[in-house]
Amino acid sequence: MLAVILQQEWRAFPLWLPVGMGAGIVGYFARSTEPARAVLLLPPLVALLLLALRRHPAWAWPAALGLMITTGYAVPAWHASALPAPLTLPGRAVIVTGSVETVQTLPQGLRITLSGVMLDEGPGTLPRDIRLRLRKDDPLHPSPGDRLRVRALLRAPSAPAYPGAWDFQRDAYFSGLGGSGFAIGSAERLQEADRAPVFATLRASMEQRVATALPGSVGAIAAALITGGQSAIAPDAMAAMRDSGLAHLLSVSGLHIAIVMGLGFGVARCAIAFWPWLALRHDGRLLAAPAALLLGLGYLALTGFQVPMQRSFASAALMTLAVLLGRRVFSMRALALGAVAVMLIQPAAVLGPSFQMSFAAVMALVAGAEATAGWMTRWRRSAEWWRRPLLILMGSVLTSVLATLATLPFGLFHFGRIQLYGVVANMLAVPVTSFLIMPAALAAAALMPLHLESWPLAVMGWGVEVVLWVARTVASWPGAALLARPMPAWALALTSFGMIWLCLWRSGWRCLGLPLIATGLCASFWTAPPDVLVSADARLIAFRTDGAVVLHRASGASNFIRDSWLRGWGEDEAEPYSDKTAGDDALLPCAGLICRFQPREGSRAALLLKPARTRRGETAPPVTAAPACGQEAAVLISPEPIRGRCEGIPVVDRFSVWRNGSHAIWLEPGGARILSDREWRGDRPWVPRPPRPAWERRQENKPLGVSSAEADRSGAPGP
Template sequence: MSNPRVWILEQLDAERGRWMLWLPVALGLGIAVYFELPSEPALWVGPALAALSVGLAVLSPAGSLARALAIGAVAASTGFGLVAWRTASLAAPTLARPLFSLNVEGRVSDIQRLPDGVRVVLEAVRLRGNGVPPPEMMPTKVRVTLSRGAPPLTIGDRLLVLANLSPPAGPASPGAFDFQRVAWYQQLGAVGYALAPATVIERGKPDGFVRTLDALRADVAARILEVLPGPAGGVVASLLVGEQTAVDKNVAQAMRDSGLAHILSISGLHIVFVVGLVMGIVRYGIALVPALALRIDAKKVAAVLALMAALFYTALAGAPVPAQRACAMAAFALLAILLDRTALSLRLVAWSAVIVLVIAPESLTGASFQMSFAAVVALIAGWESAAPLRRRLHERAEFSDHRWAWRIGAALAASLVTTLIASVATGAFAAYHFNRLSLLGVVANLLGVPLTGFWIMPWGLLAMLLMPFGLESLALVPMGWGVEALNAIAFHVAAWPESAVLVPSLPGASLWLLTAGGLWLCLWRRRWRYAGLPVVAIGLLLGPPPAPDLLMSEDGRVLGLRDEKGVVHVASARTDRFVSESWARRQGQEGAKRWTVSADEQAAGLGCNTGLCRWRKGPWRIAMVSDEKRLAEACGSADIVLSTVDAQARCRGPRLVIDRRDAWKDGAHALWLDDLTVRRETANGRRGDRPWVPNSSMRQGAVKAPGA
C-alpha cells in the first residue's frame, strides 16, 4: 500500500462529488458542540469563528481539500453561532416556584387534544393570586391541562381558569430527558392543571397566518374526533394533522412495542401521498382537455400545485421535524422537475437537513430529527449500494416466464429490506432516547405499512377534501376501519413474547460514535466507507454507565434506591409515576415499585416504617426520611441521609445530608456508593450554567467512607 496520507487523499479526491453531503454534518457538529458546553458562550464566538474560517477558505487553493475543510469549519461555526443566537432570542421568564389556586387568564394559542381531555397553551398571560410574579417576570406562555367539561375552544379565545402552576420540570435524574430545555425553545414558562372548568371570557379570532393554521388544525382534529371518538379517532387525528397527543396511551405503547410508532408521525409517507395525489389529479385532469394539454406543460403545472399542497399540509400539521424533512425533499424534487434536472437523492436529504437546522437548530438534539434523518439516509444509501443487484434481478425477471411472480417477490423483498434497514438505522437512537428496542417491527411493518398506504391514507386524504363540504364522515368511517385493523396488528405483535425489550441508557459517547460511524458508512461510496462499521460497533459495545445506588427527584419528594440485584425501588412515602418510571426505564426495567425487604432484613433493622427507610450497602448506613418526626432518629444512626423535609440545619451527625432544599437548588440527585467514597451528581451540575437551567451549579464531589 502507498503512503497512508497519499491513499487517504486519493480516496477523498475520488469522492469529491460527495463532499457536499458533509455540509449539514458540519452544521450539525457546531450545534452539537454548543449543547455540550458546560457554560453559555458569548454571542460573538460563533461569528468570529465563522469569519476566521471564511478567511482560511479564501486563502486555500480552489478545489483543494484545505478549502473543503475550511468551508466545513464555516458551516460548523455558523451552526454554533446560529443556535447561540436563537437561544438568546427566545429568552422568556419562567416561573420560579410552584403556585397554587391561581386565576390564570390568557389567549389560547394552541389546542392539544388528549384522549381524556384538552390541553391548551395560553399567551398574553395574567396571573392573579398569592405569590404571583411581578409583570416583568410574568411567563410568556403557560400550558394548562383543562378539567373535564371544558367549553368548546378556538385559537384566539381568551380563557380564565383556576389552576395550579409550576415551572417546567427538569430531568428526573442526571442525564435524563430535559423538558426544561425543550420548554425554553417554546418560550413555555409554566405548566399546570385546572382545578375547575375553564371559562371563555372573550371569543376571539386567530391573528396571522400561523395562528390561522393552528386554528384550522385544531378544528380539523375536533371534527375527526367527533366522527371517531374512540382510540381510532386519536390515531386518525395523528395521521392527518399531527395531533399525537390525541392518541390513546395504550395504543401509543402498542405502536412503540410493535415498531409501528413511526406511522403516527407525519413524514415521508404522508407527504408523498399528498404530492402524488395532487400531481395525478392535475396531470390527468389536463390530459382530459386536449386543447389545454397541447398548450401547457402539465407536468410542471402539476409540480407547482403539488409543491403548494405539500407546503400547506406540512404547515397544517404543525411542521414537525419529520414533516419538514419530507416536505423539503419533496420541494427539491419538484423544483428539479421545474428546472428539467435530475435530483440526486442524498443531496436532497443534505439540503433538507440544512433547512431544518437553520429554521430550528435545537431540533438536532431531539429523537425526531435523529431518527427521521437516520432512517432516510440509511435507506437511500442502502438502495444506492444495491443498484447493481437490482438491475441484474430486473433483467432476469424481464426474460423469465414467470414475470408476475418475480414482481410480487420483488415487492415483498423490497418491503422487507426497507423495514430492516430503517429498523437497524433507528434502533440505536430508539435505545438511547427511549430505552426500548422493537424486535418484531419487521413483521408489524410488513402488515401495517401496506394497510396504511393503500387503505388508510387514501381515505384520509379524501376526508380532508370532503371536510370543507361537511361530508368528511363518508371517508373517515372507512378510514377508521383501517385504523382499527392497524391498532389490532400493533396490539397483536406487541403481545408476542420479547416483541420489545427495555435496555439501559447508553452513554453520550455512544451516540457520538454511532452517528459518526453511520454517517461515514452512508455518505461515502468507495470501500473505505466500511471503516464506519467498527466505529458503530465500538459505540454499541461501550455499554451503559454504572447505575446510581440512590436517587432523589428534583422536587425533593421522591427517593429511590437500587438494590443488590440492580432493581430500582421507590423508598419514600410519596411516589411520582413519571419520575419512578424514568428511573427504572434508564436501568432497562419496566417500572419501579415500593421497596420491601425480607423478614431477616427487617430483623436487622432494614426496610421502611412510617416515614423512615433504612438501607445498608457495604460500609454505608443510609436513612431516607419522609417524616419530620423521624429526622432526629435518622440523623443519629446513619452515614448518609436523604430527606424530603428540611434537614441541613438539624442533621449534624451523618457524613452526607441531602434534603429537599438541595434538590430545589441543584435538581435531581444521583449517588454512587463504593467501599471508600460516595460520588454525587446533580442534574443542574451535569447540564452546566445554561439559560434553561434554574439555579445551576457544579455540585459534584466525593465523601470518604466510614473508617476510610
C-alpha cells in the same frame, strides 16, 4: 492510497457539511456554561477565510467544514440570546387570562396553549406561552383565537428526572413555553376569535369532525394521521403501536407527505391531461410539480411544522426545483439540504428523538437504495413474470429492515426499548397506510368543505382498524418490546458517527463505520449505571443492584420520575421499601433508623437515615448524623435535612436536592462519586438559578437602615 480514496469520494464531501453543522450544535449544548457573544463572529470570519482559499480545493473543503461547525455552534447561541428568560410562576392558584393558540384533545378532556398571558398578580403580559389542561366536565369548548379566563395552578417546566435524563426545561426554553398547569375552575370566554390562526382553527375543526365520525381509538389515530396530533390516543392503543414498532406511523413524516404530494401530483397531471389545449402546449410535470409542492406546504402548516415534515418538505422543494430545471435529483443531497434547513430553524431539535430517528431512517434507506440499485435494475429488466412481485416483496422487507436497524440506537437511547418484531409489523401495516388510509384521508380532507367526508372517513377507519389489529397482535407476542439499559450519550454519538460514515461514503472504507456502531451499541454493558438516585424533592430514593431495585417513597412522590428511573436502569418494576422488606437478609437491611446499602462486594456502603415515625399531632425529632458517625460509609442519605455532620462522609439530604436538583450516586471501593443535576447541566439560560436562603432574600428586600432582625419582625418576604 489515501489520495486515491479521496479522489473517488470527492463527490461525497459536501454531504459532510451538514454533519459538521450538527456537531457544532451538539458542541454548544454539551457546554456547562454559555459561550460569550463573540462566538457569533466566528462564522463570518471563517467565511472570509473560505473566500481566500476558494482557489485551493485541498484547503477550501476543511475551511467549508469549519464554517459549518462554527455556524452550528453559533446558531443555537443566537437563538438562546434572542429568547425571553424562563418565567417565575406563583406557587398558589391564580387567574390566568390569555388567547388560545392551540386546542388539543386528551382522553381526559382538552388541553389548550395560551399566548399573551396575564396573571391576576402579574405586572403585565408574560413573554412566554402557558399550557393548561381544562377540567374534564368543563362545558366550554374553546376555539383558537378565543380569549379566556380561568383559575389554575401553574408550574414551571420540570427538571430532568436524574442527571443526564431528558431536559424538559431546555426543550421548553427553545419552544417558547413558560409553564403548564391545570384548571381548578371552569373556563370563561371573554372574547370570541376575531382573527383566529387559520391552520390551528382548521386543525381543531378537522380533529373534531374525524372524532365525530370515528369515535374511540380509531378516530384518535385517524386524526393523528391527518393532523399530527397524538394527544387524544388512548394509552393502551399508544402502547400497542409503540411496542409493535408502528409508533412512527402516528408521527406525520416523510411517508405521509410523500403520499400526499404524490397523490396531488398525480391528480394534477390527470387534470392537465383532460385539458388538451394545455396538455399539448406545456409539460404536465412542470405544472403539476409546483401544485404538489403547494399541497405539501399546506400539509406542513396543518400539522404544525413538525421536524420530520420540515425535513421532508425541504427535500421535496429541492426535488421540485430539480424537475423545473430539468436536473437530476440526488436524494442524499436533498436529505442534507433538509437537515441544514431544520438545524437553522430549530437547532435544539438535533437533540430530540424525532430529528434523529427521522434522518437516520431516511439516510439508511437512501444509502441502501444506492447500494442495491444495480442488481435491482437487472432484476426489473428480466423477462420472468415472477421477478417483479418478488422484487416488490424484497423491497418492502429491505425497507423495513433498514429503517428498523437505523432507528434502533436512538430508540434504545431515548426510550430504553427494542422492538423485536417491528419488521413484521411494518410489512403488514405500511402498505395499508400507503394505499388505503392516506388516500382516504386526503379524500376526506378535500371533501370536508362540502360535508361529504363521511364515506372516505369510513374507509379510513377500516384501514386504521387493520393497523391497530396488527399493532395489538404483534405487541402481544412474547418479547415484543424488550427493556434494555439506555446507552450513554457518548456512545450514541459514536454510533451515529459510524452510521453516517457507513452511509455517506461509497468505497470500501465505508465499512470502518461498522466497528464504531458495534462499540457504541455495546457501551452500556461496560458503563456502570448509578447505584442510588435521589429525586429533586427527596420524596423518591431508589437503590439498585443487579437483581432488584428498592424504592423508598414518601407521600406525593412522582410516578413519572419513578418510571424514568426504571427506564434508565432497564428495569420494569421496583420493590417498594417497607419495614417487612428491610430485614437482615434484605437488599436494604435496617437497624433502628439507619438502613445500610452495599450493592456489591468491595464497594463502600450508603446509609439511609430515616425520619422517626410520629403519631398525629406530634413533632418528629430532627434527623441527626450522630448515630451514623463511626460507621464505615461512603455517603449519608436522608429524605429530610440532616443535623450535624460526620467527618469525611458526604451528605445528600433534602437541602442538597433543594439547592442542586436530583442526585446520582455511584458506590465505589474508594468512596462515593456524587453527581447532581446542576453539576451535569451547568449554568445555562434554561437552568434555574440556585435558590437562596430566606435570610439572603430578606436582607436584599429590607429598607435602608433596618436591621435583619427588624426586617424579620416586620414581615419582609420569606421563602
